[in-house]
Amino acid sequence: MNFELTTEQQMIYDYGGAVAKDLDYKYWTDKARKNEFTQELWDRVAADGFLGIMVPEEYGGAGLGLMEMSLLMEGLSNHGIPLLMLVVGPTMSLGLIAKHATEEVRRAYLPDACAGKTQFCFAITEADAGSNAMKIKTIAKARGNRFALNGTKTFITGADNADYALVVARTTPHDQVKRKTDGFTLFVVDLNAKGVEMHLVEVSVPTPDTQWTLFFDDVDLGPENLVGEVGKGFDILFDSLNPERIVLAAQCAGIGRFVIGKAVDYTSERVVFDAPIGSYQGLQHPLAEAKTQIEMSSLMMRNAAWLYDLGKPAGAESNMAKYAAAEASIKAVDTAIQCHGGNGFTKDYAIYDYYPMVRLMRTAPVNRELILNYIAEKVLGMPRSY
Numbered sequence: 001m002n003f004e005l006t007t008e009q010q011m012i013y014d015y016g017g018a019v020a021k022d023l024d025y026k027y028w029t030d031k032a033r034k035n036e037f038t039q040e041l042w043d044r045v046a047a048d049g050f051l052g053i054m055v056p057e058e059y060g061g062a063g064l065g066l067m068e069m070s071l072l073m074e075g076l077s078n079h080g081i082p083l084l085m086l087v088v089g090p091t092m093s094l095g096l097i098a099k100h101a102t103e104e105v106r107r108a109y110l111p112d113a114c115a116g117k118t119q120f121c122f123a124i125t126e127a128d129a130g131s132n133a134m135k136i137k138t139i140a141k142a143r144g145n146r147f148a149l150n151g152t153k154t155f156i157t158g159a160d161n162a163d164y165a166l167v168v169a170r171t172t173p174h175d176q177v178k179r180k181t182d183g184f185t186l187f188v189v190d191l192n193a194k195g196v197e198m199h200l201v202e203v204s205v206p207t208p209d210t211q212w213t214l215f216f217d218d219v220d221l222g223p224e225n226l227v228g229e230v231g232k233g234f235d236i237l238f239d240s241l242n243p244e245r246i247v248l249a250a251q252c253a254g255i256g257r258f259v260i261g262k263a264v265d266y267t268s269e270r271v272v273f274d275a276p277i278g279s280y281q282g283l284q285h286p287l288a289e290a291k292t293q294i295e296m297s298s299l300m301m302r303n304a305a306w307l308y309d310l311g312k313p314a315g316a317e318s319n320m321a322k323y324a325a326a327e328a329s330i331k332a333v334d335t336a337i338q339c340h341g342g343n344g345f346t347k348d349y350a351i352y353d354y355y356p357m358v359r360l361m362r363t364a365p366v367n368r369e370l371i372l373n374y375i376a377e378k379v380l381g382m383p384r385s386y
């Protein structure tokens with residue numbers, strides 16, 4: 001991996017600093033507390049041409065890769081502005097459509113999404129399947145050369161603001177396939193289509209984006225909705241899921257840096273005995289440890305993004321980067337809260353606001369235990385435990 005960023009990559013990484021001058025972390029925490037979408041921020045990122053980072057130029061994108069998308073997220077998060085919708089839309093959905101959809105489907109959806117005129121969310125989770133995505137039941141039954149989609153997805157981030165969901169469905173039920181990975185198909189579903197309904201899932205995480213349960217009742221789909229081949233969706237799914245892990249690792253690393261920076265400023269000023277509390281090793285060591293772990297996870301994230309962009313296997317690296325960054329960011333925010341004393345819990349200092357967000361990353365989009373299972377089995381070659 002080349003550790004030196006190109007001029008363009010550096011510009012993308014530094015973009016968060018420019019945005020924060022107008023729409024800083026207070027803007028983000030205010031929106032997060034109200035569960036209100038950061039529309040101004042989204043419009044700005046769209047106008048500056050960053051929503052289509054992973055989309056080729058002929059479809060309105062920038063023709064760059066996952067490294068640049070991760071740097072964008074990391075740079076924004078460094079300033080306390082973790083723009084979560086960059087993950088489910090521009091990374092997971094647009095990236096996948098650009099890579100695997102037909103020319104017609106790309107032309108139908110990508111230019112408007114890159115321009116910020118339309119938004120995407122990503123829907124795989126089902127209540128009864130949970131972490132075991134093999135068991136999803138949402139089914140698109142063939143009806144001539146079309147399909148009828150039926151089923152329920154839950155915890156779908158940003159579905160209320162999105163025009164489309166990239167839905168992971170089955171075209172053959174899991175008990176009728178030879179290999180359990182057969183029979184998956186990916187569709188772009190218009191969330192305003194007949195047969196689609198959504199209900200809010202109330203979540204106690206302050207974020208600008210809310211979660212929704214989607215209900216599909218005989219939603220009509222055709223070749224114009226298809227991403228990849230019928231029945232072969234599993235083969236391309238990890239071109240969404242690995243990038244998701246990598247960009248969320250970037251988000252965690254950025255939030256970690258942000259809160260550590262705030263803790264350093266605060267503890268350098270705050271005097272309760274005779275010297276600034278930041279002069280005590282009891283505060284310095286946890287901050288230094290958190291900083292080290294954040295920088296390690298950031299390097300792991302960049303390594304995973306670099307491999308992905310080269311088209312090399314990046315599953316192990318993506319999982320390990322996500323695990324490392326989630327754990328490092330939890331430690332970083334927890335340490336920053338402790339350094340702020342009572343002020344770690346005030347709305348004014350807005351440190352605690354970041355805790356639920358990073359804690360969520362231990363559980364979603366893939367939980368810590370499943371990642372450790374993967375590392376034990378696929379990296380260490382140990383027996384499958386479940």
Ligand SMILES: Cc1cc2nc3c(=O)[nH]c(=O)nc-3n(C[C@H](O)[C@H](O)[C@H](O)COP(=O)(O)OP(=O)(O)OC[C@H]3O[C@@H](n4cnc5c(N)ncnc54)[C@H](O)[C@@H]3O)c2cc1C
Pocket residue numbers: 088121122123124125127129130131132154155156157158203205211360363364365366367368369370373386
């Ligand atoms: C705020 C939020 C936003 C989300 N956004 C989206 C979204 O946009 N799109 C989407 O599709 N989904 C989304 N999700 C869903 C999320 O990806 C799932 O909640 C997550 O994958 C865990 O699935 P589950 O909740 O069913 O947990 P379960 O599968 O029920 O697991 C519960 C716990 O059991 C343990 N566990 C499970 N299996 C094993 C095992 N084999 N070995 C060891 N331990 C195990 C783990 O600790 C796990 O945390 C979101 C969730 C939340 C909370």
